[in-house]
Every structure is written in C-alpha cells, then in structure tokens.
Amino acid sequence: MTIAPSGKDVAVHAYRTMREFVRSMDDTLPGKFEITKEGIVHDMMSPTGPHELTALRIRKRLEKVMPEELVAHTGTPEVEDLPEGIMRHPDVMVIAEADMEIQGAFAPRTLIAAVEIVSRSNPDNDWVGKMRDYPLVGVPAYVIFDPRTGSGAVMTDIHATPEGPRYATRKDFVYGEPVTIADWTIPTDDLPRYA
Incomplete structure (x- = not known):
C-alpha cells in the first residue's frame, strides 16, 4: 500500500520551504521578501526616504490618538498564517502591545489594521x-x-x-484629507510623494 501526502500536507511543506528560503535571504539580498498564495514576492528595492518617512509619520500620528495599550508598530516580526501559506510584513501594524508578547510571527487576526505604503518598484504587491x-x-x-x-x-x-x-467597503482619500484607520482619524497632510 502506498500512502501519499495529502494536498494540504504538500502545501504546508511547500510553504515551510519557501519560508526557510526567505529567512535565509533576508540579510543577503536587498529589498523585502514575502510569501503569498502565488509564491515568493521580492520587492527588490529597499524602501526609499519618502516611503520610510510616510511610515514614520503615520505611526506617530496614530500613536497620538490611540489608547496607550495599542501601538503602531513598524518593525519585525512579520505576520504569518501557516494554514493559508501567507507571510506578509506590513509597513505599519496597529496591534495591542500585549499581542506582541510572543515568540515568532504575529497572528494576522491580532492586528487591528495593516498599513502599507505603496512601493515605487512593485505597486501591484500592495494594490x-x-x-x-x-x-x-x-x-x-x-x-x-x-x-x-x-x-x-x-x-x-x-x-x-x-x-x-x-473587503466589502473601500473609502478612497487624497493626501490632505483626514483618514480614519479603525477607530482613529489622523491627518494626511505633509506626507511625502515620490519625485
């Protein structure tokens, strides 16, 4: 009798193999690696000044209006859902500080919001x-x-x-208009643009 792995077992093994590859490449190649349903995404360009400044300003503005137990986190680790085979690294994660007291990746359902600043080199990754x-x-x-x-x-x-x-609801905005992220409204004026 032959016992073959199920499709789910193969998918989990493939995901774990991709995850190990991504982690081994993180410090060797520039840019950012993430894992999607389609495979590995590599944004080859390191974030630029306007990208990083936007993340910083959004983080600071959110933390001014959110309760103290919540943070707008811009660091590591990534957000990972093993059953779905997805590993993402949001530019800003709104999360309870208590939910950060773990080893390894954050569970996506602990996030209140994920904020992304569109990459100039790979906008389809975000959109x-x-x-x-x-x-x-x-x-x-x-x-x-x-x-x-x-x-x-x-x-x-x-x-x-x-x-x-x-997502059933989409609210578009232009820079200069206030934007509401979860329960908190922040200004979007003075956010940098790519030249």
Missing part, C-alpha cells in the same frame, strides 16, 4: 496581492498610502465571496 491576502487571513482593516499619486484607500468589512474573503 492587488495584499488586497487579496489581508482579508483572507482576517486582518480587519487594510490601509494603502500611495506616494506615487498622493492618494490611498481604506478597506474594511470582510465578507465571503466565491473567490474567498474580500
């Missing part, structure tokens, strides 16, 4: 891939800031669709 992945793993709010256009969008209200979970 397409993460738009699909974040509701799939249960991140309740996904916010995109796009320094290419000086605009963005807030996605909320995960609902089931034939293609899988998706």
Whole structure:
C-alpha cells in the first residue's frame, strides 16, 4: 500500500520551504521578501526616504490618538498564517502591545489594521496581492498610502465571496484629507510623494 501526502500536507511543506528560503535571504539580498498564495514576492528595492518617512509619520500620528495599550508598530516580526501559506510584513501594524508578547510571527487576526505604503518598484504587491491576502487571513482593516499619486484607500468589512474573503467597503482619500484607520482619524497632510 502506498500512502501519499495529502494536498494540504504538500502545501504546508511547500510553504515551510519557501519560508526557510526567505529567512535565509533576508540579510543577503536587498529589498523585502514575502510569501503569498502565488509564491515568493521580492520587492527588490529597499524602501526609499519618502516611503520610510510616510511610515514614520503615520505611526506617530496614530500613536497620538490611540489608547496607550495599542501601538503602531513598524518593525519585525512579520505576520504569518501557516494554514493559508501567507507571510506578509506590513509597513505599519496597529496591534495591542500585549499581542506582541510572543515568540515568532504575529497572528494576522491580532492586528487591528495593516498599513502599507505603496512601493515605487512593485505597486501591484500592495494594490492587488495584499488586497487579496489581508482579508483572507482576517486582518480587519487594510490601509494603502500611495506616494506615487498622493492618494490611498481604506478597506474594511470582510465578507465571503466565491473567490474567498474580500473587503466589502473601500473609502478612497487624497493626501490632505483626514483618514480614519479603525477607530482613529489622523491627518494626511505633509506626507511625502515620490519625485
């Protein structure tokens, strides 16, 4: 009798292999690696000044208005959902400080919001891939800031669709308008744009 691994076992093994590859490459190649349903995404460019300054300003503005037990975290670790085979690294994660007291990656359902600043070199990763992945793993709010256009969008209200979970509500904004992320509204003036 032959016992073959199930499709789920193969998928978990493939994901773990990709994860080990990504972790081995993190300090050797520039840019950022993430794992999606389609495989490994490598944003080859390291974040630029406008990207990092946007993340910093968003973090500071959120932390001024949120309760003290919440943080707008811009560091590591990543957000990982092993059953779905997804590992992402949001630019800013709104999360309870208590939920950070773990070893390893954050569970996506502990995030209150994931904030991404669109990469100049790979905008589809933020506008397409993460738009699909974040509701799939249960991140309740996904916010995109796009320094290419000086605009963005807030996605909320995960609902089931034939293609899988998706955000039902999308609120677009332009820089200069206030934006509400979960329960907190912050200004978007003075956010840098790509030249």
